[in-house]
Amino acid sequence: MIKILAACGAGINASHQIKDALEKEMKSRGYDVHCDAMMVKDVTATMIKDYDIYAQIAKTDMKFKPAIPVVDAGAILYRMPAMAKPVYDNVEKIIKEKGLN
Amino acid sequence: MSIPVSHELFHPDAVFVTNQTSQAAIFQEVAAQLHQLKAVKPGFAQALLAREHDYPTGIDLSVLNSDYPNVAVPHTEAEFVNTRMIVPIKLMHPVMFGNMIDPSVQLPVSYLFMLLNDELDSQTNILAQVMDLITTTPTKQLTAFFNETNRATIYSLLSTYFSQD
Numbered sequence: 001m002i003k004i005l006a007a008c009g010a011g012i013n014a015s016h017q018i019k020d021a022l023e024k025e026m027k028s029r030g031y032d033v034h035c036d037a038m039m040v041k042d043v044t045a046t047m048i049k050d051y052d053i054y055a056q057i058a059k060t061d062m063k064f065k066p067a068i069p070v071v072d073a074g075a076i077l078y079r080m081p082a083m084a085k086p087v088y089d090n091v092e093k094i095i096k097e098k099g100l101n
Numbered sequence: 102m103s104i105p106v107s108h109e110l111f112h113p114d115a116v117f118v119t120n121q122t123s124q125a126a127i128f129q130e131v132a133a134q135l136h137q138l139k140a141v142k143p144g145f146a147q148a149l150l151a152r153e154h155d156y157p158t159g160i161d162l163s164v165l166n167s168d169y170p171n172v173a174v175p176h177t178e179a180e181f182v183n184t185r186m187i188v189p190i191k192l193m194h195p196v197m198f199g200n201m202i203d204p205s206v207q208l209p210v211s212y213l214f215m216l217l218n219d220e221l222d223s224q225t226n227i228l229a230q231v232m233d234l235i236t237t238t239p240t241k242q243l244t245a246f247f248n249e250t251n252r253a254t255i256y257s258l259l260s261t262y263f264s265q266d
Contacts (some may be wrong), residue, residue, distance in 0.1 A: 009156025010178050012218050013228035014201070020226065039178075040156065058156065058204050074202030078165070079232040 002026070002100045004035040004091070005051040006073065007060075011039035014057045014077055021076045022055060025088045031101055052100050053091060069094045110187050110227065111259050114138060116252040117190040124196060125150055128175070131190060131215060140184050140217060148177040149215075157199025159208040166240060170211035170247055173198040174228055179219045187227055188215035189255055191247075212247055234262055 004022055008014035015037035026033035035055070045064040048054060054066045055073040071090050075083045095101055115138060121127040125146075132146035153175055162169035190213035200206040214231045235243065249255050 009152050009158075010176055012179060013174070013176055013216055013226065017226050017229045017232075020229075058202055060156070060204070072202075077160070077201070077228070077232060079229060079236050080165070083164070 002031055002033045002053070002095060003051045004033060004053045004055055005043065005048060006035055006037045006055040006057070007040040007043050008037070008057045009040060011037060011042070014074075015039075018055050018057060018073045018076050021084065022073070022088075022091065025084070026091065026095075029088070029092060031092070031095060052098065053094055055087075055091070069098070109260075110185070110230075110263055111189070111256055112138060112140070112186060113253070113256045115140065115186065115188045116256045117188070118193065118250050118252055118255075119190060120193045122194050122196060124153055124175075124198070127190065127192070127196065127213070131188060135188065135217070140182065140186060142181050142183065145177065145181045148181050149175050152177045153198065157201055157204050159198030159200045159210050161200055161202075161206075161208055162235065165236065168240070168244060169235075170195070171198075171208040172212045172214060172235070173208075173210045174201075174214050174216055174231060176216035176218065182217040182219045184217055185220055185227065186217040187231060187259070188217065189213070189259060190215060191250060191255065193250075230263065234259075238262070 006015040006018040019035040019037040022035050023033055040060055048066050054068055054070045057074045073087050075087050128146040128149045135141040158175050159173045162171050192211050195209035195211045197207045198210045200208050216227050246258055
């Protein structure tokens with residue numbers, strides 16, 4: 001299973017929208033993906049290592065450099081397929097490059 | 102006067118058209134009314150302001166249509182709210198908000214959809230519903246909605262749209 005972490009300010013709205021969209025789209029592309037959603041302030045350098053990909057909503061100032069691939073996923077929030085597709089393609093590219101499947 | 106137990110996403114007394122010109126003043130005005138409705142807890146306005154500073158919620162709608170005003174979706178942690186609701190706030194004067202996707206960019210914002218969400222794992226994502234409203238409503242209708250200043254009409258338009266789901 002491929003594990004993705006999505007984080008946003010309140011850990012409620014934006015990150016859950018990213019989670020739902022990534023899980024649905026990646027499943028339709030044939031990948032077994034699980035995404036957790038949480039508050040950015042709760043993301044630590046240690047726990048992020050439990051994930052394969054970090055899906056960030058904003059170009060947020062993290063206090064550390066994530067040791068895993070980072071994807072800018074904010075465009076998913078618009079709920080426009082044409083805007084979301086590059087994000088999904090980027091996630092799929094990382095999955096293939098890292099041999100995560 | 103409190104929020105009835107229901108699945109309604111809007112409340113006729115939680116629709117705002119404001120002349121305030123700062124985030125702090127808007128949040129104070131709205132929070133005072135939401136507190137009367139028992140929809141939020143003490144500290145809500147301050148938490149909103151802090152969160153907007155650290156994790157802004159402005160959404161650039163020019164990428165969809167250059168005639169649309171930008172919007173913002175201020176919200177805060179579940180611990181400060183008692184319900185799940187969308188609070189529409191028409192700003193008569195644009196107010197600057199950071200861009201949610203790129204916080205280094207400031208956007209003039211003319212409409213707020215304040216999100217109250219006390220369910221951490223809500224199956225129905227209210228941000229997604231707001232974005233669907235914006236992206237699926239015909240341009241003419243959405244522009245008319247953004248320009249509407251009658252609170253009862255705003256409530257009616259939103260209630261009608263969301264009851265179609």
